[in-house]
Amino acid sequence: MVFSFFGGVVRGRAPPPVPTVVFLRLLAGLGIAEAATRATLARMTRKGLLERIQVGRAAHYRLSPGAEAIVRKADERVSAPAPFEHPDGQWTLLSCSMPESRRDLRHQLRAALSLAGFGRLRDGLWIAPGAVDVGAVFADADLAEAAGLAEWFAAVPLPGVGVEDFIRRAWPVGEIRERHERFIEA
Structure with missing residues (x-):
């Protein structure tokens, strides 16, 4: 707020x-x-x-x-005419495993990736629509150490992959919609 x-x-x-x-x-x-x-x-x-x-x-x-x-x-995202559109089927995958001793860094990483539009598919595996400049995400969040522990790739789902299923696994779409509607009402 x-x-x-x-x-x-x-x-x-x-x-x-x-x-x-x-x-x-x-x-x-x-x-x-x-x-x-x-x-x-x-x-x-x-x-x-x-x-x-x-x-x-x-x-x-x-x-x-x-x-x-x-x-x-x-503001740029909110003001964009189509902020969440990206080429069909284009995704960015990021794999990053954080040592248990670095919980502080793990929390900062989660926050930075969430702000950048990533959703968590599984422990250590994140996905975002489109081609994301992951290096810039790490640099903007001052997470050089985490960048050294990560790999990222452009990805395209293969035939048979349920894109809608992994979207709902990575992002709580229903909860986001509900919170958004409550925010607008308030």
Whole structure:
């Protein structure tokens, strides 16, 4: 919701940093408790997605340069006339096995791949429609170590493969549709 706010209202306008109270009021209107909003702002700041600026006694927030890039890419996808179209049958497969000792890196990888449109087919095997610049995905997310543990390929399903089946396995299509409809209603 915070990214949606920045993407839809703030991005591209270069306003001053946004006061905490704006987020509290905005998200309260969507049924989100004040404590949850404050925790989200703090977590996003710790993760380097937001920059916190103290103005007197009040905290204000703006997107970090890295988060600005994420919002810009999302805006391009949302604004595209056909954001999810790709050549029929063209897919990107990514295989990446992460050591158990690197759970932190595994979490960052999952987040970056999800943002890039990948769905998980099986443990360590991800798929995305079309030809994805996987190197750029890793670079944008500062995941050089994960890139060293991964291989990616252009792929075309062979005859007899149930494309609809693996799409529903990789992405929770029904749940996504339901969440989207609830978001639009809110």
